[in-house]
Amino acid sequence: MRGTTMFSTIRRRHFSTITAAVALTAVAACATTTDAAKSTDQPTPTRISTAYELPGDRVYPEGIAVDVRSGDTYVGSYANGAIYHATPGARRAEIFLTEGTDGRKTTNGLKVDKAGRLWVIDSTAGVAVYDTATRAMIARFDVPASTPHMVNDLAITPDGTAYLTDSTAAVVYRVTPAQLADTAAHGGKAVLTAQFDLNAELAAHETGTFTLNGIVTDDSGRYLLAVDMTAGELYRIATEPNSPDPIRKVAMHGGDLKHGDGLELHGDTLWAAHNTTNTISRWKITDDGATATLERSITDASLSIPTTLVRTGDQTLVVSSQFDKGGPMGPGTPTNPFTVLTVDGI
Structure with a gap:
């Protein structure tokens, strides 16, 4: 409970200074596209619709993951x-793990690895790993209680290594397959350790400011891309040992990633959810991850604070959090049911 209180306080303080500006931006920019999109030949029209509903009247969803073996989403x-589970084509998700399972207070980033294990981040504690077939917890990795933290999102490279961002500590944790197997075989609990420290690389910011958020891996697993949501910058992190250039700021053309939350990378195309501006953007990644060029961006108030997104088949599924309607970002009443959206044209 103490961790939850700290996180809620930090998050509300971070967003309180931009709430009024965001409200005006969302209304004024509703259903707009960038000049980059307009300059393309006959861009695909944007259509936002409900993919499926989530059970419960105060869900406030944050993360989403797809099991590539089945197309199921969590x-x-x-x-x-x-945690909620939806099969392809379902109009309503079902409860997969009930609230408070294994003492979890909140859920942030989610990912399903190739072995069918569901990785679930609790921002106040760390990450737990579940068998999707049995729903049993395999292992958990916690941040030391004395360390100020807000564990946020994760990426899993092709070799099965998980990398997790910490939004207040500005570090990236790592859990290797060997560490997962060893922890599962010896009590099921271990401590997260930082693999990359980006404090020296990030733009100057006050202590406690949210920085690192969404993180993705390229197809080869040679590098990660992580967003600094406050500065709007993107960082390339080399996973190969002894890299001569382990951390670099990506050169961005045509826009930025301010308020950037969840990311999705397929080949050389990167999608980003910008939460408080109700925006989804699409970027071309070139030069082995060194350059990002904005291709298209849509802003629509109906996205209702999109926290993350995932591509499955030809669909772009977007989490509509409604955090600003009685959730962690402000008072009010949410519109029920809570939904996961499908966004065409991005």
Whole structure:
């Protein structure tokens, strides 16, 4: 509970200075596209619709993951830590793990690895790993209680290594397959350790400011891309040992990633959810991850604070969090049911 209180306080303080500006931006920019999109020949029209509903009247979803073996998706509740499961074509998700399972207070980033294990981040504690077939917890990795933290998102490279961002510590944790197997075989609990420290690389910011958020891996697993949501910058992190250039700021053309939350990378195309501006952007990644060029961006108030997104088949599924309607970003009443959206044209 102490960790939850700290996180809520930090998050509300971070967003309180931009709430009014965001409200005006969202209304004024509703259903707009960037000049980059307009300059393309006959861009695909944007259409936003409901993919499926989530059960519960105060879900406030935050993360989403897809199991590439089946196309099933998993969504987590920031409000209570529950996990929801939806099969392809389902109009309503079902509860996969009930709220408070294994003491989880909240759910942030989610990912399903190639072995069918579901990785679930609790921002106040760390990450737990579940067998999707049995729903049993395999292992958990916690941040030391004395360390100020807000574990946020994760990426899993092709070799099965997981990398997790910490938004207040500005570090990236690592869990290797060997560490996962060893922890599962010896009590199921271990401590997260930082593999990359980006504090010296990030733009100057006040202590406690949210920085690192979404993180993805390229197809080869040679590098990661992580967003600094406050500065709007993107960082390339080399995973190869003894890299001569382990961390570099990506050169960005045509825009930025301010308020950048969840990321999705397929080949050389990167998608980003910009939460408080109700924006989804698409970028071309070139030069082995050194350059990002904005290709298209849509802003629409109906996205209702999109926290993350995932590509499955030809769909772009976007989590509509409604954090600003009685959730962690402000008072109010959410519109029920909570939904995962499908966004065409991005």
